[in-house]
Amino acid sequence: MxxxxxDVIIIGSGPGGYVTAIRSAQLGFRTAVVEEKHLGxxxxxxxxxPTKALLRSAEIYHYMQHAGDYGLTASNVGxxxxxxxxxxxxxxxxxxxxxxxxxKKNKVTVIDGxxxxxxxxxxxxxxxxxNAGTYQAKHVIVATGARPRTLPxxxxxxxxxxxxxxxxxxxxxxxxxxxxxxxxxxIEFASFYNTMGAKVTVVEVMPQIxxxxxxxxxxxxxxxxxxxxxxxxxGAKVASLKKASDSVTAVIDDGKSTQEITVDRVIxxxxxxxxxxxxxxxxxxxxxxxxxxxxxxxxxxDEPGVYAIGDVAGPPMLAHxxxxxxxxxxxxxxxxxxxxxxxxxxxxxxxxxPQVASVxxxxxxxxxxxYDIRVGxxxxxxxxxxxxLGEPEGLVKTIFDKATGQLLxxxxxxxxxxxxxxxxxxxxxxxxxxxxxxxxxxxHPTLSEMMHESVLDAYGRVIHx
Amino acid sequence: xPTPILMPALSPTMEEGKLAKWLVKEGDKVAxxxxxxxxxxxxxxxxxxxxxxxxxxxxxxxxGTEGVKVNAQIAILIREGExxxxxxxxxxxxxxxxxGAAAPTAAEASPPAKPQAxxxxxxxxxxxxxxxxxxxxxxxxxxxxxxxxxxxxxKERIFASPLARRLASxxxxxxxxxxxxxxxxxxxxxxxxxxxxxxxxxxAAAKTAxxxxxxAPAAAAAAPSAVPxxxxxxxxxxxxxxxxxxxPHDGMRKVIAKRLTLAKQTIPHFYLTVDVMIDELLKFRARxxxxxxxxxxxxxxxxVSVNDIVIKALGMALQMVxxxxxxxxxxxxLKHSRSDVGVAVAIPGxxxxxxxxxxxxKGLATISNEMKDFAARARNxxxxxxxxxxxxxxxxxxxxxxxxxxAAVINxxxxxxxxVGAGEKRPVVEGDEIRVRSVMTLxxxxxxxxxxxxxxxxxxxxIKNLLEDPAMMLV
Numbered sequence: 001m002x003x004x005x006x007d008v009i010i011i012g013s014g015p016g017g018y019v020t021a022i023r024s025a026q027l028g029f030r031t032a033v034v035e036e037k038h039l040g041x042x043x044x045x046x047x048x049x050p051t052k053a054l055l056r057s058a059e060i061y062h063y064m065q066h067a068g069d070y071g072l073t074a075s076n077v078g079x080x081x082x083x084x085x086x087x088x089x090x091x092x093x094x095x096x097x098x099x100x101x102x103x104k105k106n107k108v109t110v111i112d113g114x115x116x117x118x119x120x121x122x123x124x125x126x127x128x129x130x131n132a133g134t135y136q137a138k139h140v141i142v143a144t145g146a147r148p149r150t151l152p153x154x155x156x157x158x159x160x161x162x163x164x165x166x167x168x169x170x171x172x173x174x175x176x177x178x179x180x181x182x183x184x185x186x187i188e189f190a191s192f193y194n195t196m197g198a199k200v201t202v203v204e205v206m207p208q209i210x211x212x213x214x215x216x217x218x219x220x221x222x223x224x225x226x227x228x229x230x231x232x233x234x235g236a237k238v239a240s241l242k243k244a245s246d247s248v249t250a251v252i253d254d255g256k257s258t259q260e261i262t263v264d265r266v267i268x269x270x271x272x273x274x275x276x277x278x279x280x281x282x283x284x285x286x287x288x289x290x291x292x293x294x295x296x297x298x299x300x301x302d303e304p305g306v307y308a309i310g311d312v313a314g315p316p317m318l319a320h321x322x323x324x325x326x327x328x329x330x331x332x333x334x335x336x337x338x339x340x341x342x343x344x345x346x347x348x349x350x351x352x353x354p355q356v357a358s359v360x361x362x363x364x365x366x367x368x369x370x371y372d373i374r375v376g377x378x379x380x381x382x383x384x385x386x387x388x389l390g391e392p393e394g395l396v397k398t399i400f401d402k403a404t405g406q407l408l409x410x411x412x413x414x415x416x417x418x419x420x421x422x423x424x425x426x427x428x429x430x431x432x433x434x435x436x437x438x439x440x441x442x443x444h445p446t447l448s449e450m451m452h453e454s455v456l457d458a459y460g461r462v463i464h465x
Numbered sequence: 466x467p468t469p470i471l472m473p474a475l476s477p478t479m480e481e482g483k484l485a486k487w488l489v490k491e492g493d494k495v496a497x498x499x500x501x502x503x504x505x506x507x508x509x510x511x512x513x514x515x516x517x518x519x520x521x522x523x524x525x526x527x528x529g530t531e532g533v534k535v536n537a538q539i540a541i542l543i544r545e546g547e548x549x550x551x552x553x554x555x556x557x558x559x560x561x562x563x564x565g566a567a568a569p570t571a572a573e574a575s576p577p578a579k580p581q582a583x584x585x586x587x588x589x590x591x592x593x594x595x596x597x598x599x600x601x602x603x604x605x606x607x608x609x610x611x612x613x614x615x616x617x618x619x620k621e622r623i624f625a626s627p628l629a630r631r632l633a634s635x636x637x638x639x640x641x642x643x644x645x646x647x648x649x650x651x652x653x654x655x656x657x658x659x660x661x662x663x664x665x666x667x668x669a670a671a672k673t674a675x676x677x678x679x680x681a682p683a684a685a686a687a688a689p690s691a692v693p694x695x696x697x698x699x700x701x702x703x704x705x706x707x708x709x710x711x712x713p714h715d716g717m718r719k720v721i722a723k724r725l726t727l728a729k730q731t732i733p734h735f736y737l738t739v740d741v742m743i744d745e746l747l748k749f750r751a752r753x754x755x756x757x758x759x760x761x762x763x764x765x766x767x768x769v770s771v772n773d774i775v776i777k778a779l780g781m782a783l784q785m786v787x788x789x790x791x792x793x794x795x796x797x798x799l800k801h802s803r804s805d806v807g808v809a810v811a812i813p814g815x816x817x818x819x820x821x822x823x824x825x826x827k828g829l830a831t832i833s834n835e836m837k838d839f840a841a842r843a844r845n846x847x848x849x850x851x852x853x854x855x856x857x858x859x860x861x862x863x864x865x866x867x868x869x870x871x872a873a874v875i876n877x878x879x880x881x882x883x884x885v886g887a888g889e890k891r892p893v894v895e896g897d898e899i900r901v902r903s904v905m906t907l908x909x910x911x912x913x914x915x916x917x918x919x920x921x922x923x924x925x926x927x928i929k930n931l932l933e934d935p936a937m938m939l940v
Contacts, residue, residue: 404628404631404632404635405628405631406628406654430626430627431626431627431628431629431653431654432626432627432628433627433628433631435627436627
């Protein structure tokens with residue numbers, strides 16, 4: 001094989017792209033990944049990872065401010081915004097180097113530049129406007145990810161109206177902030193900025209914040225966030241923005257009346273759209289629909305030899321979904337016996353304070369699907385560890401099919417739940433019934449015991465409540 | 466080369482059995498003819514003898530394992546000069562023959578089975594090793610022997626998710642029938658859903674090994690499939706948790722349940738009852754027994770019971786009313802020439818029906834002694850399959866429990882069964898007077914497809930007449 005010929009070329013090195021590349025190499029394919037900006041994509045550099053680093057700083061700042069609750073003293077508690085941001089960038093930088101190392105270790109060729117398809121099997125790479133090589137591959141996997149969606153009237157300007165890019169690297173914490181959109185991104189930023197001292201208002205067009213989450217869980221999260229001082233307006237949209245030199249006035253319309261608020265900065269967190277433009281899709285038979293590439297359960301598009309995975313292939317826009325989609329795609333290419341992802345077994349996590357984590361059907365969706373359900377609820381206040389931690393607020397909710405005992409959904413809000421949800425995800429993948437969960441010995445004292453109690457509660461056997 | 470010891474077939478139709486007990490352990494030396502294990506089928510326990518001499522190198526199937534397929538490797542023997550290192554333990558689920566071939570090879574191998582060359586099993590073992598070796602290029606991960614474990618190759622451990630197990634149990638689907646589509650051939654919910662939508666018949670009609678009646682196939686094929694039943698889960702829900710104990714069924718119980726349910730579902734039973742005056746019979750019996758010659762040990766050569774005489778009467782009646790000595794098949798009526806009478810014997814945990822063959826040509830002493838031997842061996846579960854299979858009629862006697870009369874269930878492939886009640890003194894009308902007589906009530910259950918009412922009545926009348934005047938059995 002020549003230098004420009006590969007078995008597999010992957011366009012994009014985000015979590016979908018780089019993980020697929022490593023798996024591809026493991027399967028024995030000669031693999032290349034084309035990356036235009038930074039290895040690790042948005043997730044590592046401008047998404048999942050840096051936000052968690054920022055939120056960690058906020059979390060510790062929060063504890064420092066409440067040191068007295070734990071018998072500690074901390075005076076002159078403060079922060080240096082630039083240092084907080086710098087830590088987050090360093091974390092990204094470290095992981096970015098890590099991905100480079102992993103790709104090298106697995107002998108994946110990294111091609112620097114923007115890759116575009118030129119018919120199936122050919123990828124033309126340009127760098128800074130100049131040609132940087134034409135490559136051939138039997139299989140081309142498009143993993144170009146997504147970018148912030150823009151609503152008319154809310155166009156980001158990098159100065160007053162931010163996307164997550166700008167929100168990730170503030171020079172200083174704004175005095176007041178409007179966050180438009182209350183999905184995971186919007187709420188996480190709202191939570192971060194609020195803890196760091198901004199006066200935050202969140203506007204959401206749907207009737208509840210975190211619209212994909214279970215209504216009861218989202219309701220608890222909302223109360224907690226409001227108690228922290230965040231103002232939340234649901235069922236409303238931002239009708240218009242009026243920009244001043246260093247502030248923005250937003251007109252908020254809830255269908256019945258309008259109100260105006262003036263803030264220092266606005267974060268537009270109204271969703272993301274797939275990067276389907278300028279990737280050469282028009283030179284192939286690949287179809288797109290509603291801003292994402294159309295694929296089957298194995299990442300195959302309408303053009304044989306061209307595949308799409310991750311955000312560019314549609315929701316849920318989650319890194320772990322991209323990773324698994326990519327692995328399924330390349331394993332299918334390799335002829336392994338694989339099954340498409342079951343969307344109902346993909347967990348979703350939101351890392352605000354309190355954290356939210358869930359997998360499977362919400363109570364409403366379960367009922368809508370026709371299930372006769374049993375619901376178990378266990379509040380954090382009933383858990384010893386939660387109280388010892390000083391985190392007595394939260395809920396673990398489990399939903400079972402009454403007829404079969406199948407675990408249909410698990411929804412949690414409270415401290416550390418993003419680390420707990422995997423237990424339910426594993427159980428669902430193994431097709432648990434309530435019996436196995438009841439018989440599982442959860443360690444004491446842990447927050448995870450609430451998972452057990454929630455299952456018991458669904459069957460009228462809760463002990464600690 | 467190490468010799469595999471294979472699961473023997475105890476009858477031509479046996480497909481699997483339970484390896485009940487090992488009488489040797491690894492390292493023991495055995496000689497040709499030594500009993501090395503006991504195999505249990507639904508009603509009998511058989512001994513397995515070593516055919517060659519050697520040392521037991523490895524026991525592959527632990528004692529108590531059920532569902533061991535005929536010709537499956539159960540142990541490995543090594544001979545002089547061979548070492549344990551030569552022994553290649555076969556892959557889980559690997560048989561010396563393909564599962565489907567069990568029946569024909571069983572017919573050739575009469576117990577105890579001769580060890581066969583293990584060429585097939587080691588070849589398959591080697592193939593599996595290759596299939597699962599890690600390779601850089603694509604290799605199906607679900608290939609190889611593990612998938613067989615859940616594809617119905619007998620009662621080896623079946624891998625199924627907890628949810629799938631529960632769904633299958635509630636729907637009455639036998640996991641053994643399914644092929645799993647989950648990891649490593651695991652049966653998952655999707656497989657149960659698919660089975661339900663494709664209409665896999667519930668357990669009632671599933672093909673499980675049937676080692677009893679050889680003539681059953683026609684009746685079995687006619688068995689209705691989706692007969693609604695309560696699932697185990699539904700039944701258990703009716704009782705308070707902890708108020709019962711679950712005792713697993715042994716082979717005999719399972720076969721009784723299966724065959725008698727089949728009988729009641731497929732045979733149109735009708736019942737005829739008659740009272741027999743047995744004073745003459747009792748005198749007749751006493752006379753015969755009084756004159757029994759004594760053997761060397763002082764014991765009488767025979768002790769005939771009332772039931773023995775009933776067996777003889779039934780056998781003779783079949784000869785006198787040959788149209789009642791039949792078996793129904795779809796193709797035509799089997800008209801039997803011999804009177805083979807099955808006799809129900811209660812044993813601990815169940816019952817079994819050894820068959821006295823050619824009753825028409827046997828004397829009462831022979832019948833009686835045969836029955837004593839059958840009863841003793843039945844209690845120890847040592848009857849051979851050919852001793853309890855077949856027959857042209859049966860008799861069941863609950864008289865010793867004081868039962869006045871009852872109606873028995875016909876055992877396929879018979880067309881009739883005679884239920885005998887207790888002999889007791891009863892007031893009887895003779896002419897216009899009431900007399901006290903010894904009376905015994907008989908109930909004949911009859912398969913209406915084979916024997917109609919009038920014929921059945923005629924048959925029962927002949928039996929009654931023979932019992933009331935036993936001398937007529939000699940005519």
